[in-house]
Amino acid sequence: GAGVSQSPSNKVTEKGKDVELRCDPISGHTALYWYRQSLGQGLEFLIYFQGNSAPDKSGLPSDRFSAERTGGSVSTLTIQRTQQEDSAVYLCASSSDRSSGNTIYFGEGSWLTVV
Amino acid sequence: QQQVKQSPQSLIVQKGGISIINCAYENTAFDYFPWYQQFPGKGPALLIAIRPDVSEKKEGRFTISFNKSAKQFSLHIMDSQPGDSATYFCAASIGNFGNEKLTFGTGTRLTIIP
Numbered sequence: 001g002a003g004v005s006q007s008p009s010n011k012v013t014e015k016g017k018d019v020e021l022r023c024d025p026i027s028g029h030t031a032l033y034w035y036r037q038s039l040g041q042g043l044e045f046l047i048y049f050q051g052n053s054a055p056d057k058s059g060l061p062s063d064r065f066s067a068e069r070t071g072g073s074v075s076t077l078t079i080q081r082t083q084q085e086d087s088a089v090y091l092c093a094s095s096s097d098r099s100s101g102n103t104i105y106f107g108e109g110s111w112l113t114v115v
Numbered sequence: 116q117q118q119v120k121q122s123p124q125s126l127i128v129q130k131g132g133i134s135i136i137n138c139a140y141e142n143t144a145f146d147y148f149p150w151y152q153q154f155p156g157k158g159p160a161l162l163i164a165i166r167p168d169v170s171e172k173k174e175g176r177f178t179i180s181f182n183k184s185a186k187q188f189s190l191h192i193m194d195s196q197p198g199d200s201a202t203y204f205c206a207a208s209i210g211n212f213g214n215e216k217l218t219f220g221t222g223t224r225l226t227i228i229p
Contacts (some may be wrong), residue, residue: 005160033216042121042204042219043159056216089156104217106151106158 002026004107006092012113013082021077021110025094031073034067034103037089046090049075082114118142119207121220128227134192136223138205141186145207150179150190153202153222162203163190195227210225 005024013019028064034046045059049069060066063084069075079086089109120139128134134150140148149164165172165188172179178191192199202222208215 014117035219040221042119043206043217045216045218048216059216091157103161106160108158114215 003021004092004094005053006090006107008110009108010111010113012115015084015093015114016081018078018080019082019112021079021090021092021112023075023077023092023094023107025073025075025092026096026105027073029094029096029105030072031095032069033093033095034075034077035091035093035106037091037109043091046077079112082112083115087112087114118145118218119205119220121205121223123223124221125224126226128192128195128225130195130197130227132195132227134190134195134199134225136190136203136205136225137185137187137213138189138220139185140150140207140218142207142209142218143186145218147208148179148181148188148215149206149208149217150177151206151219152205153204159204192225195225197227197229200225201210201228 007022032049036042037043047067048056051072052069066082067077089111091109093104093106095104118141126162150162151159152162163174163177165181167183169226180186202224204222205220206217208217
């Protein structure tokens with residue numbers, strides 16, 4: 001597609017359930033990022049992929065959060081045993097590392113509500 | 116530890132006026148400073164960015180002013196228009212070769228009134 005695609009766009013889940021959020025980066029982009037945006041807050045870095053490997057996962061808030069990327073393309077962010085404080089917009093972004101002056105392109109996000 | 120502090124949290128400017136949003140950073144290793152614009156229900160989009168080797172960068176009505184010694188940078192929107200109403204985020208990173216992570220400010224909600 002032309003941009004970063006995320007699904008679902010909205011997800012309401014019960015506390016304690018697991019959720020999976022999907023990201024389709026821009027074709028050819030080797031770098032992929034996950035950020036979390038809580039209401040009234042800035043964007044919080046979660047994890048970065050270069051290809052299929054994650055050299056920086058320092059932002060994952062707890063071991064309930066995990067992410068993987070396969071085929072150097074699609075990424076899935078999984079939140080296990082969701083808690084109410086996990087409610088936020090989860091934004092995926094991608095960029096190309098083939099040249100300097102890259103732009104990071106964001107998707108429209110997956111709005112997660114834990115009830 | 117909040118490494119990028121942004122102010123104000125919200126801003127109301129009359130159409131045609133100048134909107135100014137300020138950011139301050141702590142990590143002197145930061146060398147790339149972008150501003151992102153976000154409309155409701157959309158992801159942030161890159162607006163303009165600057166590196167510390169210049170003190171100012173202008174693109175149309177948008178200007179970044181950068182003060183390396185003060186570790187501050189600001190976004191100026193000239194001739195502000197209602198279509199500029201959005202949330203603006205400053206950010207900072209080390210390097211820009213597709214392998215950096217951005218540290219964001221907390222955002223400024225800008226409203227341009229007619």
